[in-house]
Amino acid sequence: MSLLELDDVKVHFPVKKGLFFDRTVGHVYAVDGVSLSIEAGQTYGLVGESGCGKTTLGRAVLRLNDITDGGVVFDGTDLAKLPGEEMRAFRRRLQMVFQDPLGSLNPRQNIESILSEGMAAHGIGKDQAERREKIKDILAKVGLPSNAMSRYPHEFSGGQRQRIGIARALVLEPDVIICDEPVSALDVSVQAQVINLLEELQESLGLTYLVIAHDLAVVRHISDVIGVMYLGGLVEEAPSDALYAGPRHPYTKALMSAVPVPDPEVEDRRERILLHGDLPSPANPPAGCRFHTRCPWVQETKCATERPPLLDTGDGHKVACHFTAEIEAGTVKQTLATGIEAVTGTETVAAEAEEVSEGETAAEPEAAAPEKEEAPGKEEPATVPAQADAAKTADAAKADRAEDSPKA
Ligand SMILES: Nc1ncnc2c1ncn2[C@@H]1O[C@H](COP(=O)(O)OP(=O)(O)OP(=O)(O)O)[C@@H](O)[C@H]1O
Ligand SMILES: [Mg+2]
Secondary structure, three states: HHHHEEEEEEEEEEEEEEOOOEEEEEEEEEEEEEEEOOOOEEEEEEEOOOOOOOOHHHHHHHHOOOOOEEEEEEEEEEHHOHHHHHHHHHHOEEEEEEEOOOOOOOOOOHHHHHHHHHHHHHHOOOOOOHHHHHHHHHHHHHOOHHHHHHHHHHHHOOHHHHHHHHHHHHOOOOOOEEEEEOOOOOOOOHHHHHHHHHHHHHHHHHHHEEEEEOOOOHHHHOOOOEEEEEEOEEEEEEEHHHHHHHHOHHHHHHOOOHHOOOOHHHHHHHHOOOOOOOOOOOOOOOOOOOOOOOOOOOOOOOOOOOOOOOOOOOOOOOOOOHHHHHHOOOOOOOOHHHHHHHOOOOHHHHHHHHHHHHHHHHHHHHHHHHHHHHHHHHHHHOOOOOOOOOHHHHHHHHHHHHHHOOOO
């Protein structure tokens, strides 16, 4: 049994209207049927574009949001149905690290006070002296000097503040840490340091992570398994290497095709799969496959009417698409990118659509293969050029640092 198991979790926020009578006129389907499991000591990376429900899912695990339906089984106990009083005992074991370290630290409290608050609430340490010792120890673990205790959040840099956020989680001796965009607010070089720190802490303390990010490059090295989320649901889940070597869901393919490849020759041949249209509103998600309104491979049957379940396509590589096998085999071709309709149907738009579709249909199968083979090569820092985009540089810096034993 996995340490943390989510079973068809749904979080729907009611949309209210009216000044006097709070009428519920609809729902935001922020998380709509997510099942996943995280093994003890492993890292699950959750990626997806803004608004797809990642934070809501993370918060639901800690019961910071009400769970509309489904189960969150942690260490054999279903938290979703636990009364508040009993939930408190589990809160200590599941901690969260937030994206914005400054916003989540009280500016009027010094670090000792911030860190000991939770400890006192959970009865860790018999007196303040004992808590202070523990805090000193944890601050050293996250790479901060012990004199940090008497200082205030504004006196630290962004990266240091995130270390404080991590320390605040660690002093409570958690089993699971949910890191919501832990490095998004940080400088590229600092991102790598913080990711490295998380990895070191996982090794020394045996932690289990759920790492949320909108950037595939950030979660790549740290994750054992990666889940790709689209509009409230998982569309693909696979061991990290398998996902990068060969994404199978059209949405993941599109996300990956947007990531520059460090090899200039491959980069020149790289085909981008362009998604048309915006992310539909989670208050009014499309019927059938959530992605069908933007999917370059959308078919006339099934896609608009049946929601595809997340199924194992072999080797634990799960995909939620009716046509995975056909797309892999090349027996269904890219159709018109339907999202183009959103730009209003003039002749020029239609022509452009055909152009895109044709170009991609012809080039995709051949071009995708070498690109995918190239992906694992990114592990060698030497192949990563300095001008690569921010996330890629973080990746490289991280790989570099991993070699010359990272320090604070
Ligand atoms: N308390 C709330 N009440 C109503 N709607 C909400 C609430 N919290 C989130 N939402 C909606 O749920 C959807 C998912 O939001 P969420 O913050 O989980 O996305 P996200 O994937 O974390 O995005 P980002 O990458 O921008 O952080 C959004 O449409 C958001 O507007
Ligand atoms: Mg978020």
